[in-house]
Amino acid sequence: MRPDSGELLQGTLGILVLKALLAGPAHGYGIARWVEAATDDVLRIEEGSLYPALRRLEDRGWVRSEWGLSENNRRARFYTISATGRAHLRSEAAQWIRYAGAVTRVLRAAPALA
Amino acid sequence: MSSMTRVPGWRRYLRFFGPDVDRDVDDELRFHLEMRARDYAARGLPPDAARRAAYERFGDYDSVQTALRAHDQELVRIQQRRDFVDDLIQDLKCALRSLRRAPGFTLVAVATLGLGVGANTAVFSIVDAVLLRALPYPNPEQLAAVAGAGAVLAEATRIRELSRSFTDVATYRATSVGLSGDGEPERLDVTAVSANLFSTLGVGAAMGRTFAGDENVAGHTNVVVLSNGLWIRRFGGDRRVVGRNILIEGAPFTVVGVMPADFAFPSRDTQLWLPYTLPASRSGMFWGYGGYQIVGRLRAGVTAAAAQQELRVVMEQIRHENPIWTPGPAYVDQQSKVAPLQQQLVGTAQTMLLLLLGVVGVVLLIACANVANLLLVRATARRKEIAVRMALGGGRGRLLRQLMTESVVLAALGGICGVALAWLGMRAVVSILPADIPRMASIAIDRRVLAFTTVLVVLTGVAFGLLPALRASGENVQQVLRDGSRTAGGSHRRLASLLVCGEIAAAVLLVTAAFLLVRSMWALHDVDPGFRTASIVTARVNPPAKRFADPATLQPFVDGLLHRVSALPGVESAAAVNFLPMTPGRGGLAVRIGGQFEDIRANLPMADHYQIATPRYLGTMGISLLSGRGFADTDVPNAPQVVVVSESFARHFWPNASAIGQRIGYPWPSDWMTIVGVVKDAKLDSLTGKAEETVYRPFAQAPTNEISLVVRSTIDPLALATAVRAAVAQIDPGTPVSNVELMRTVVDRSAARQQFTMLLLTIFAAIALLLGVVGIYGVMSYAVAQRTREIGVRMALGASPGDALRMVLRDGLTLAGAGIVVGLVAAAGAARAMSGLLYGVTATDPITFVAVPVALGLVALMASYLPARRATRVDPTTALRGD
Numbered sequence: 003m004r005p006d007s008g009e010l011l012q013g014t015l016g017i018l019v020l021k022a023l024l025a026g027p028a029h030g031y032g033i034a035r036w037v038e039a040a041t042d043d044v045l046r047i048e049e050g051s052l053y054p055a056l057r058r059l060e061d062r063g064w065v066r067s068e069w070g071l072s073e074n075n076r077r078a079r080f081y082t083i084s085a086t087g088r089a090h091l092r093s094e095a096a097q098w099i100r101y102a103g104a105v106t107r108v109l110r111a112a113p114a115l116a
Numbered sequence: 117m118s119s120m121t122r123v124p125g126w127r128r129y130l131r132f133f134g135p136d137v138d139r140d141v142d143d144e145l146r147f148h149l150e151m152r153a154r155d156y157a158a159r160g161l162p163p164d165a166a167r168r169a170a171y172e173r174f175g176d177y178d179s180v181q182t183a184l185r186a187h188d189q190e191l192v193r194i195q196q197r198r199d200f201v202d203d204l205i206q207d208l209k210c211a212l213r214s215l216r217r218a219p220g221f222t223l224v225a226v227a228t229l230g231l232g233v234g235a236n237t238a239v240f241s242i243v244d245a246v247l248l249r250a251l252p253y254p255n256p257e258q259l260a261a262v263a264g265a266g267a268v269l270a271e272a273t274r275i276r277e278l279s280r281s282f283t284d285v286a287t288y289r290a291t292s293v294g295l296s297g298d299g300e301p302e303r304l305d306v307t308a309v310s311a312n313l314f315s316t317l318g319v320g321a322a323m324g325r326t327f328a329g330d331e332n333v334a335g336h337t338n339v340v341v342l343s344n345g346l347w348i349r350r351f352g353g354d355r356r357v358v359g360r361n362i363l364i365e366g367a368p369f370t371v372v373g374v375m376p377a378d379f380a381f382p383s384r385d386t387q388l389w390l391p392y393t394l395p396a397s398r399s400g401m402f403w404g405y406g407g408y409q410i411v412g413r414l415r416a417g418v419t420a421a422a423a424q425q426e427l428r429v430v431m432e433q434i435r436h437e438n439p440i441w442t443p444g445p446a447y448v449d450q451q452s453k454v455a456p457l458q459q460q461l462v463g464t465a466q467t468m469l470l471l472l473l474g475v476v477g478v479v480l481l482i483a484c485a486n487v488a489n490l491l492l493v494r495a496t497a498r499r500k501e502i503a504v505r506m507a508l509g510g511g512r513g514r515l516l517r518q519l520m521t522e523s524v525v526l527a528a529l530g531g532i533c534g535v536a537l538a539w540l541g542m543r544a545v546v547s548i549l550p551a552d553i554p555r556m557a558s559i560a561i562d563r564r565v566l567a568f569t570t571v572l573v574v575l576t577g578v579a580f581g582l583l584p585a586l587r588a589s590g591e592n593v594q595q596v597l598r599d600g601s602r603t604a605g606g607s608h609r610r611l612a613s614l615l616v617c618g619e620i621a622a623a624v625l626l627v628t629a630a631f632l633l634v635r636s637m638w639a640l641h642d643v644d645p646g647f648r649t650a651s652i653v654t655a656r657v658n659p660p661a662k663r664f665a666d667p668a669t670l671q672p673f674v675d676g677l678l679h680r681v682s683a684l685p686g687v688e689s690a691a692a693v694n695f696l697p698m699t700p701g702r703g704g705l706a707v708r709i710g711g712q713f714e715d716i717r718a719n720l721p722m723a724d725h726y727q728i729a730t731p732r733y734l735g736t737m738g739i740s741l742l743s744g745r746g747f748a749d750t751d752v753p754n755a756p757q758v759v760v761v762s763e764s765f766a767r768h769f770w771p772n773a774s775a776i777g778q779r780i781g782y783p784w785p786s787d788w789m790t791i792v793g794v795v796k797d798a799k800l801d802s803l804t805g806k807a808e809e810t811v812y813r814p815f816a817q818a819p820t821n822e823i824s825l826v827v828r829s830t831i832d833p834l835a836l837a838t839a840v841r842a843a844v845a846q847i848d849p850g851t852p853v854s855n856v857e858l859m860r861t862v863v864d865r866s867a868a869r870q871q872f873t874m875l876l877l878t879i880f881a882a883i884a885l886l887l888g889v890v891g892i893y894g895v896m897s898y899a900v901a902q903r904t905r906e907i908g909v910r911m912a913l914g915a916s917p918g919d920a921l922r923m924v925l926r927d928g929l930t931l932a933g934a935g936i937v938v939g940l941v942a943a944a945g946a947a948r949a950m951s952g953l954l955y956g957v958t959a960t961d962p963i964t965f966v967a968v969p970v971a972l973g974l975v976a977l978m979a980s981y982l983p984a985r986r987a988t989r990v991d992p993t994t995a996l997r998g999d
Contacts, residue, residue, distance in 0.1 A: 054187075072151075
């Protein structure tokens with residue numbers, strides 16, 4: 003992992019994946035690309051860890067998967083977010099935003115950083 | 117699938133990627149890498165570098181691959197398990213539903229199986245406790261019984277000294293003693309043992325200690341170890357009993373220990389153990405102390421056969437040491453027998469139990485055949501349902517599984533019923549179990565028995581369900597649906613007929629066996645034992661040996677007792693004898709015969725019984741005098757020594773002359789005794805035994821404290837018992853009175869085993885017969901129902917109702933006849949195998965072998981008659997229009 007890559011907090015990857023799937027069903031690579039684009043490659047994920055994360059989400063019933071054909075007619079596994087997945091994403095996201103907002107406020111408070 | 121909503125979404129595709137989890141994982145990951153590499157290539161990287169960069173970006177490919185494979189395989193496994201359970205639950209629900217829809221069928225099938233399984237559970241619980249369960253001692257397989265028929269003490273001692281096959285050899289001998297002090301004096305069955313018995317068995321005391329090495333030697337303090345039962349019953353479970361003194365045969369003995377509750381050696385009868393005492397001066401020289409049992413613990417790795425080989429050599433040496441007589445090779449053979457201890461303890465009960473086990477096995481087979489028949493009939497009625505199911509795509513395997521589930525559910529219901537029946541019946545069975553069956557106390561329906569029953573139930577379910585299920589699922593679907601008729605092919609009927617044939621054969625087998633036993637019991641009832649059993653009350657009276665060692669005290673005791681008892685109102689006569697007929701404890705006696713066998717060191721002949729009796733004994737017992745005289749009051753110690761012998765004894769030694777005036781003697785140096793009378797033979801061992809050669813001695817000349825009273829009276833035995841106890845207590849309060857019972861009871865007990873076997877066998881045979889009848893009735897009803905159309909056609913063509921009746925009856929009897937013939941052949945074999953249990957009838961008893969088939973034929977006729985009557989009422993027009 004490169005030193006400047008954003009360290010992903012535990013569980014954060016799951017939220018990113020769920021968020022990625024909100025737009026519609028996607029295969030693993032599609033999810034990786036979406037995260038890359040959405041974060042301007044700041045939160046650079048180690049792509050291998052994406053798949054175990056997907057399995058975990060699937061085990062919890064937050065995503066479903068299905069084999070289908072990719073845009074270039076290859077066999078690929080497509081993931082879809084489930085209703086419970088959406089609900090989970092909503093509550094997690096709300097928590098994240100609250101948390102991030104709090105941290106941001108702290109960091110902006112006086113005395114200002116150098 | 118009906119339960120779509122319950123099923124998580126991923127299950128839908130699991131089925132098709134399921135079998136190739138690894139490939140799917142590879143496909144998914146490789147797709148990712150290739151897509152990434154293509155993107156890099158599009159940005160201008162050369163293909164190789166693009167692939168490398170894609171890998172680098174991915175991270176640890178191998179570990180991700182491994183983790184995903186493991187994860188997905190686990191998912192598949194969980195799914196398979198869930199599917200299996202789901203299917204099972206579905207099948208079970210389906211089975212229960214379908215059984216509920218046919219309550220009549222279910223009831224008959226469950227009751228039938230319940231009887232079969234119940235009988236097996238009950239008998240197995242006995243067989244398990246008595247025969248199968250290992251003895252409750254450490255390494256029980258090392259324990260061996262030596263010289264099963266018993267040995268003299270000197271032999272036991274020498275075997276212990278000389279044999280290298282055993283780590284230890286112990287000796288014991290069942291006897292009985294009087295216990296007095298603290299409460300009512302009583303007679304106890306006890307075991308006199310060598311001090312090392314407990315260590316040889318490997319069992320310690322629950323409280324206190326067992327015996328120490330030197331406690332067999334006289335002069336040591338007298339010690340006893342109590343059984344748990346006696347400790348609770350007589351001493352109220354008081355822990356302070358250890359160290360206390362109790363009075364045995366009037367002498368003080370110190371209680372040194374109490375055994376655990378489950379220790380019962382050699383049997384439950386034993387109330388306490390005490391070391392037999394040997395005079396210190398003569399130890400090693402006990403060639404006259406007979407009747408000892410030997411138990412040895414085999415050295416690790418030594419088999420019973422090897423030990424026997426070695427013992428033969430040892431016995432060859434020992435036989436020359438015998439100062440009394442020189443035993444022959446037959447004796448050496450007999451004394452070097454080494455058998456597993458378990459076998460020795462179980463003894464002859466094995467034959468009876470295995471017979472019963474075989475019998476209940478046959479009952480279960482009959483029950484299975486019956487239920488299989490019911491299922492066949494049912495399968496015919498369900499042909500449409502089954503065909504529809506298969507047409508809708510239920511595979512044959514799935515259907516088979518469903519039908520088998522139904523059978524096993526049926527069997528399980530029957531099993532539950534059976535265990536309940538067995539549980540209810542066990543108390544009754546155990547209460548009539550002959551008292552000489554060993555290890556009875558451990559008989560229970562426990563986990564082992566339930567495990568056996570469970571296996572039995574599953575096997576039963578498969579046994580009766582498989583054939584009908586295979587048939588039902590194997591039919592041509594289209595034909596059944598098109599044909600629409602409910603008549604099954606003749607093959608169903610052929611199979612059903614075969615099953616009924618088998619059932620009848622089995623019923624014939626059991627009824628024959630039961631009948632033979634019943635005839636044996638009748639024959640036993642008619643046997644004249646050679647002595648009177650009616651209106652004789654008996655009681656054991658044992659004056660303690662310590663205080664009555666001297667004949668000078670014993671004789672007045674007996675005289676006084678007989679005097680008092682004779683004076684009781686209603687008593688006609690009273691006498692005393694050392695051992696009652698048909699009770700344990702009696703023994704034979706080697707005798708010298710004047711003019712024929714006079715040398716003590718020679719191999720002396722044996723008299724089967726040695727009876728010591730007071731003058732009025734022979735008269736009271738109705739043992740009639742053939743010649744000479746009985747005992748008189750003048751046969752006192754200082755008068756000439758006299759004996760009375762039985763007819764067969766006299767004939768044996770003096771076939772051509774009168775025995776009166778001849779002389780016989782004890783097998784030790786002593787005065788000759790003159791035969792003064794010859795009496796009729798009496799059966800002293802058992803009703804089935806031969807006439808025994810018996811020697812009677814007058815009590816006054818051979819006093820003993822082993823005394824049994826025989827009282828002939830017209831009064832109520834209970835009142836008499838009270839009066840006898842009172843009389844004894846007046847003379848000597850420390851003398852126990854026990855076993856007050858009718859002579860008839862004593863004699864009946866000797867035939868208890870045959871009686872028990874007969875009773876159970878008769879019950880099982882009755883069940884078999886009942887099931888057989890139900891079977892014939894069922895098959896004939898079914899056949900008539902199926903042939904309604906055929907019969908209708910025949911009648912339309914002019915056949916009379918009588919013709920129809922005859923046709924059906926003929927079929928029924930043909931079926932029964934075939935079964936009876938097969939059954940008789942099997943019964944002939946079985947009768948030979950059980951000839952040891954028969955008495956007064958031969959294994960080929962013509963009455964039995966005629967009466968049983970005729971009776972069964974009649975029963976079969978009746979069972980066919982009802983369905984046949986139905987055939988005569990067939991109305992041709994309805995029958996032809998049918999369906």
